[in-house]
Every structure is written in C-alpha cells, then in structure tokens.
Amino acid sequence: MAPEWGVASVPLAGESESGDGFVVKAFDKGVLVAVIDALGHGPDAARAARVAAAALEQYAHEKPEVLVRRCDDLMHETRGAAISVASFDMQSRTMTWLGVGNVTGALVRADLTAEQRVKRLMVRGGVVGFHLPELRASVVPVLPGDTLVLATDGVGIDFTNSLPAIARPQPLAEQILQRYATHDDDALVLVFPCSGAVTETACSEQRRA
Numbered sequence: 733m734a735p736e737w738g739v740a741s742v743p744l745a746g747e748s749e750s751g752d753g754f755v756v757k758a759f760d761k762g763v764l765v766a767v768i769d770a771l772g773h774g775p776d777a778a779r780a781a782r783v784a785a786a787a788l789e790q791y792a793h794e795k796p797e798v799l800v801r802r803c804d805d806l807m808h809e810t811r812g813a814a815i816s817v818a819s820f821d822m823q824s825r826t827m828t829w830l831g832v833g834n835v836t837g838a839l840v841r842a843d844l845t846a847e848q849r850v851k852r853l854m855v856r857g858g859v860v861g862f863h864l865p866e867l868r869a870s871v872v873p874v875l876p877g878d879t880l881v882l883a884t885d886g887v888g889i890d891f892t893n894s895l896p897a898i899a900r901p902q903p904l905a906e907q908i909l910q911r912y913a914t915h916d917d918d919a920l921v922l923v924f925p926c927s928g929a930v931t932e933t934a935c936s937e938q939r940r941a
C-alpha cells in the first residue's frame with residue numbers, strides 16, 4: 733500500500749541540509765506518520781533528525797509512546813528534537829497521536845458539518861533526547877477524506893486558519909510552505925490524507941463485522 737501524500741521543505745537560508753525530517757511508513761495494520769524538528773539547524777541538526785527518522789522507520793509498528801521513548805534513548809548524544817507522531821490503525825479507524833515539542837498537527841475534517849473542522853492536536857513541552865514529558869497519547873477517530881497536516885515551527889502557526897477540506901496533498905504542502913514559511917528556521921510541511929491509512933475497504937469490512 734502506498735498512500736498518496738505530500739511533503740514540502742526548505743532549509744534555513746545558507747544551510748545545505750535541513751534539521752527537519754519526516755517518516756511515512758506503512759506496516760502490517762496501519763501507517764506511521766511523523767515529523768521531526770531537531771534543535772537548531774545545519775549538519776548537527778540534520779544528523780539528529782536522521783537518528784530519529786531511522787528509529788521511527790525501524791519500529792513503525794510500535795505504539796507512539798514506545799517510539800518516542802526509543803528515539804529519546806538514541807538521541808542523548810545528539811541535539812535532541814521536537815517530534816510529533818501519528819499512528820493510524822486501519823481496523824479501528826483511529827489515529828493515535830503523541831507530540832513532544834512544537835511540531836504542529838492539524839486534523840482537517842472532510843465533513844463540513846463537523847463541530848471542529850480543523851482540530852489542532854495537543855503537544856507537550858519537552859525535547860526528545862533530553863527531557864521527556866509524561867507520554868500520554870490520544871486516540872482520535874478518523875474518516876476517509878480527513879487529512880492530517882504536520883508542520884515544524886519554521887511554518888507560521890496561522891496556516892491552520894486556512895486549510896481547505898479537499899486538496900491534493902503535494903500542491904497543498906507546497907502552498908502552505910510558500911505562504912507561511914517564516915524563513916528564520918528550517919521549515920517542513922507534510923500532508924497526509926487519512927484515506928491512505930483507513931481505506932473505504934477497511935471501513936466497509938468494519939461495517940459488515
């Protein structure tokens with residue numbers, strides 16, 4: 733399964749590599765989506781982001797709490813990072829969310845009558861690799877058509893005010909980056925349509941059950 737998703741990123745001007753990174757990795761029963769913002773910028777930040785991304789890919793099937801703790805264990809010798817993780821479970825049609833530090837997550841509902849069309853997901857203060865807050869993930873029901881948007885703090889937070897309900901992932905990621913990049917930090921936007929993880933097939937199977 734290769735769900736369609738989009739990512740756009742730009743390093744801080746003058747840097748050749750970015751300290752922002754991401755992971756989209758399908759596993760047996762779902763998909764792991766994560767965005768990493770290593771402290772600072774430049775090669776050391778990029779190295780820290782790679783350490784986290786490698787761990788997240790290798791253990792993608794594990795629970796977000798376990799994943800973040802694994803990253804923390806491996807990142808003591810690095811600069812550390814803010815990391816937000818969303819683990820989609822196809823069968824239960826849920827997303828388990830855990831954010832440490834300031835990588836923003838916004839869940840955009842396809843249902844225009846939803847009470848909260850754009851839901852900002854909670855993150856806890858801390859730095860993976862140095863200081864972990866209490867790791868308590870939240871479980872959020874998702875429907876096909878919903879979209880998860882993740883962005884590092886090199887993207888202005890007001891991007892969440894103008895998210896369309898329907899858009900193609902790659903153009904939307906590029907558009908958000910272009911409009912909201914602050915240009916004083918590395919910046920990365922990831923757009924992940926939840927349909928990629930909770931397919932119509934999985935839903936109809938669940939309804940039959």
Ligand SMILES: [Mn+2]
Binds near residue numbers: 769
């Ligand atoms: Mn940053």
